[in-house]
Amino acid sequence: MHELYGQPEVRDAVAARFGRGVLGPDGAVDRPALARAAFASDAGREWLERLLWPRVGERIAAWRAEQAGRRPVPRALVVEVPLLFESGSDHGFDATIAVITDERIRERRAGARGHAAIAEREARQLSQEEKSRRATYTVVNDGTPEQLATELSAILEKLQS
DSSP: OGGGGGSHHHHHHHHHHHOGGGBOTTSSBOHHHHHHHHTTSHHHHHHHHHHHHHHHHHHHHHHHHHHHTSSSOOSOOOOOOTTTTTTTOOTTOSOOEEEEOOHHHHHHHHHHTTOSOHHHHHHHSOOHHHHHHHSSEEEEOOSOHHHHHHHHHHHHHHHHO
16 A cells, blocks of 8 residues: 555645645655644545545455466465455455454554554554454464464465365
8 A cells, every 4th residue: 555655646635635744855645744644633534545445445456357367376365454344345355364463562563663643543443353353364463473474374274275
């Protein structure tokens, strides 16, 4: 989704809606500044979701079609969608995996990635328990990246058999 912010029509629409303050010195979307502006109100967040979510769906569909044309066809395709259930994008997948973790760890990791408006973002999200309930599989990501990779690989093996 990060690439969407580089599209001129997205960049221009975001600047028109939220002001030039959401653009960095290079004219690119400053994602933390955009988060602060968009998550300041429900209307701003909803506008941004209406702008981005259809584009995300289109990109996923195009990528899947491209991959289906490869030879050999890949054994599995993995798509990471942070707001999969919230956006209603969970249809059309053979399986879904909820990656959940302790709230304190989530906040620390989000802050380390430079995310702004963390509390406002989390308020929009389903609870981790609800995501887990809706998902085909759940992985608890309280450990190392290597442990997460091992658990996800085991699920992919199950899906391919």
